[in-house]
Each structure stands twice: as structure tokens, then as C-alpha cells.
Amino acid sequence: MTLKLYAHPFSSNCQKVLIALYENATPFEFRLLADAESMAELGALWPLKRFPLLTDGDRTVIETSTIIEYLQLYHPGPAPMLPEDPKAALEVRILDRFFDHYVSAPQQRVVYNQLRPEPDRDPISVIEARGMLDTAYGWLETALKGRIWAAGESFTLADCGAAPFLFYADWTHEIGPQYPTVRAYRTRLLARPSVKRAVDEARPYRKLFPLGAPDRD
């Protein structure tokens, strides 16, 4: 086995890649980022110390979306996360970017703000982030109508990100009843075995959620 994933089970970005790995039953070594030694190993590979990070022998691959694309190119499995047709693949990438920038980013902003000492918190950026989440939910409510998965009939890269990002976004800024399509999509995602596995593996860490994890999901 050559693949090694530096990751933490509670991290949404790590779950995004784990879901793609689980969908394809791809063998890999999980390098748990839980102490100074593992973080130093990560830092030696990638000074920005963002995770997950994948190594494949001597090769280092960064960024969740490109890790998933890399897996498909170099370690393909039965469940492609990007369609072969380049035009269909573009639609998937557009949605993947949407979930990264307009769901995950504002959600993380609220969480990281909460992790700061009280005097360093920035309430304006939290209001803006929550506003962006509301707008994103509203856009999704229309975009997802009539679809099973983000880009249509097949589970793709876009759903790998949507699953953990909407999971935590709902904890951070509830997806209200005015967004029934988005809520139903989130429920469908959580029932998918690869997603369920990632969520279950992260259960022991729920106390780490700085806003307080709700007693559900």
C-alpha cells in the first residue's frame, strides 16, 4: 500500500476525502494528526500545515478536490467521483467549488472565530458568514430541485464535499424549514454508507465542536 492520508476524523475536509476513499474501497494508511509529532511530519511535507494531505510513495498531494481527482487518475476504483465527459465533469467541479467557498468557508469562519479568545472575536465577520450561509442555502434550494445528488443521478466529488460541509453548516447555522430540498439532500447524504462511516468515526470527537454539538445526527 502506497497511499497515506494525514488527517483527523473530525475534520470536514478530511471527511470529504475519506468519503471518496470509502466509495471506492481504496486501501490507504490513516496517519492520525493528533499530536506534535504527527503535526511536525505534516509540516515537513507541507509548510502550510493544512489537512488532509495525501502521500503516494514520494509524491505529496494537497487540497481535497485535487486529492480526489488524483485518486481517480492514479488509483481508480469502481465509483468514479468525476464523470468521464468533460462537460459533465465541469458541472461537478462548479458545485464542488460552490460547497467549498460558500458553505465550508463561511461555516469555518464562524467556528474559527469561536475558537479565539473572547476579546479577539470579530462579530461582523460572523454576521457576514451567517449571511453567506443563508444565501447559499437559498441558492441550493433551487439548484437541487429534482436532483438526487448535487450534480444529478450520480454521487460525485461535489457530494463528497457537500456531505461534511452541510453536516457542520447545519450545526453552525441551521438549515431552516424554508429549505426542505436542502434538508432532504443532507438527510440523503447522511444515509449514504461512505458518509455514515465518516460521521460515525468522528463521533468520539464531538465534544471538540466549539459551538457545542447538537444532540442529533
Ligand SMILES: N[C@@H](CCC(=O)N[C@@H](CS)C(=O)NCC(=O)O)C(=O)O
Ligand atoms: N482548501 C483546503 C482546506 C483544508 C483545511 O482548511 N483543512 C482544515 C481542517 S478541516 C485545516 O487544515 N485546519 C488547520 C488550520 O487551519 O491550521 C482543502 O480543500 O484541502
